[in-house]
Amino acid sequence: MSVTMDTLVSLSKRRGFIFQSSEIYGGTGSCWDYGPLGVELKNNIKRLWWRDFVQSRADMVGIDASILMHPTVWKASGHLDHFTDPMVDCRECKLRFRADQVDERPWTHYCPATKGNKFTIPAGEPCSHCGGRRTLCPDCGKGELTAPRQFNLMFKTFMGPVEEDASITYLRPETAQAMFVNFDNVLQSMRLKLPFGIAQAGRAFRNEITPGNFIFRTREFEQMEIEYFVNPHETVDGRPADEYWHDRWIEDCLAWFRRYGLRKENLQLREHRKDELSHYSKRTVDIDYRFPIGWSELMGIANRTDFDLKQHAQFSGKSLTYFDEERKEHVVPYVIEPSAGVDRALLAFLADGYVEEEVRGEKRVVLRLHVELAPLKVAVLPLLKKREEIVRTAQAIRAELARQWRVVYDDTAAIGRLYRRQDEVGTPYCVTVDVQTVGDSGKGESGDGKVTIRDRDSMEQIRVPIPDLAAVVGELLSGGEWTTAAARYPTAKTS
Numbered sequence: 001m002s003v004t005m006d007t008l009v010s011l012s013k014r015r016g017f018i019f020q021s022s023e024i025y026g027g028t029g030s031c032w033d034y035g036p037l038g039v040e041l042k043n044n045i046k047r048l049w050w051r052d053f054v055q056s057r058a059d060m061v062g063i064d065a066s067i068l069m070h071p072t073v074w075k076a077s078g079h080l081d082h083f084t085d086p087m088v089d090c091r092e093c094k095l096r097f098r099a100d101q102v103d104e105r106p107w108t109h110y111c112p113a114t115k116g117n118k119f120t121i122p123a124g125e126p127c128s129h130c131g132g133r134r135t136l137c138p139d140c141g142k143g144e145l146t147a148p149r150q151f152n153l154m155f156k157t158f159m160g161p162v163e164e165d166a167s168i169t170y171l172r173p174e175t176a177q178a179m180f181v182n183f184d185n186v187l188q189s190m191r192l193k194l195p196f197g198i199a200q201a202g203r204a205f206r207n208e209i210t211p212g213n214f215i216f217r218t219r220e221f222e223q224m225e226i227e228y229f230v231n232p233h234e235t236v237d238g239r240p241a242d243e244y245w246h247d248r249w250i251e252d253c254l255a256w257f258r259r260y261g262l263r264k265e266n267l268q269l270r271e272h273r274k275d276e277l278s279h280y281s282k283r284t285v286d287i288d289y290r291f292p293i294g295w296s297e298l299m300g301i302a303n304r305t306d307f308d309l310k311q312h313a314q315f316s317g318k319s320l321t322y323f324d325e326e327r328k329e330h331v332v333p334y335v336i337e338p339s340a341g342v343d344r345a346l347l348a349f350l351a352d353g354y355v356e357e358e359v360r361g362e363k364r365v366v367l368r369l370h371v372e373l374a375p376l377k378v379a380v381l382p383l384l385k386k387r388e389e390i391v392r393t394a395q396a397i398r399a400e401l402a403r404q405w406r407v408v409y410d411d412t413a414a415i416g417r418l419y420r421r422q423d424e425v426g427t428p429y430c431v432t433v434d435v436q437t438v439g440d441s442g443k444g445e446s447g448d449g450k451v452t453i454r455d456r457d458s459m460e461q462i463r464v465p466i467p468d469l470a471a472v473v474g475e476l477l478s479g480g481e482w483t484t485a486a487a488r489y490p491t492a493k494t495s
């Protein structure tokens, strides 16, 4: 069974992943706030992306550029002229629609064949009574639509105290342009050789006409982008370098999402048709994911050729070339751009991890997140919160583990309930302190000094001596198999 968007929205709110922005004021259109667990998950996604694509590679460096850039950047990049959607307005109810999406929604129809009765007709279909097709506003069913007008998606603002045309600037609609305008700064300061890439993760803003579907399409979102510069005169494995690297990046990005848990059957590549390519692209391939709303773009990998560097060189008057020592010539590198949305990645990981199953006659919701993505790594749970020694031991264990990982302590329910709570947010391991651990000093009984570790996915439990705990947790959180660790310790009764 695949999860619905409503289930994810409700889980996200209930368990502190994602809240509607400014909710107490009625919410802000298509803006979302990440809560205590959401921010951990989001940070983990960005950290892993940075570790795998920047930190661990000799051919990659990173930057963190400002969101407000020189306005000419957007003239040179083509965003001022091309970053538009064709819009139509209803003359009656004044609602605005994307011209190319008007027929993708159900439409309201006052049918002349049934004395003007009102019907809601499925998207793209004719009326089953009169056979008519939609010509008027799909929402009110009465107003005529205007001819399409181009609407720029960039958010406009003013730099400085005077709101005049000369001070107009824009919130960046993509992080990519900062890598192009800093190309020479990075090249010279880091003494790089082609091929190399510049990466950045950060906010982008688009005044989307039809935002929606939770965090899938919003007006403020985060991107993780790489601009990978290659020498267009070189060949790799007998192929032009840009084409070779384009395919390599498609494979690497797909493998990355698979590595952190997205199922193979939920991922597919989609080649852009010639007529849908962006103005700068020679070829673009999307990685699509089977979201609860259906197959949709998770990220895109484009071959942007030398378009951007040439444009910025022309508009700035600065040379943005690379000196090819071998051929003794200046070249304008080609660019391969893997561009991923952080929020869409998070939505895909949530959707893919969500499982409902039956355990001993009861429903269990479990978020099977990869251990490195899980917002909380360990929950420390005292079996009896009224036994001081149990609580003290559990608190000490939490403090010790929290030196390295995100760990929580919870004593607000019975143990079965506490386990379910952690399953639902994807916490891979729970550590329980019980009477056996601490003994009973009143009766002169000493404890065995062992705690129970419970594995989220198998629900198996093992008894581990407290001095071994940090090492076992470390092993499990850094890719160690549960079965390997479990083989070394006695199992405990499951609850």
Ligand code: GAP
Binding pocket: 173, 174, 175, 176, 206, 208, 215, 216, 217, 218, 219, 220, 221, 222, 223, 225, 297, 298, 299, 300, 337, 339, 340, 341, 342, 343, 344
């Ligand atoms: N620099 C290229 C670029 O920005 P894009 O396909 O427009 O390309 C790249 O955006 C990625 O950014 C998308 O695949 C998606 O994951 C994310 N993205 C784009 N618009 C978004 C929006 N309105 N809300 C959330 N994510 C968005």
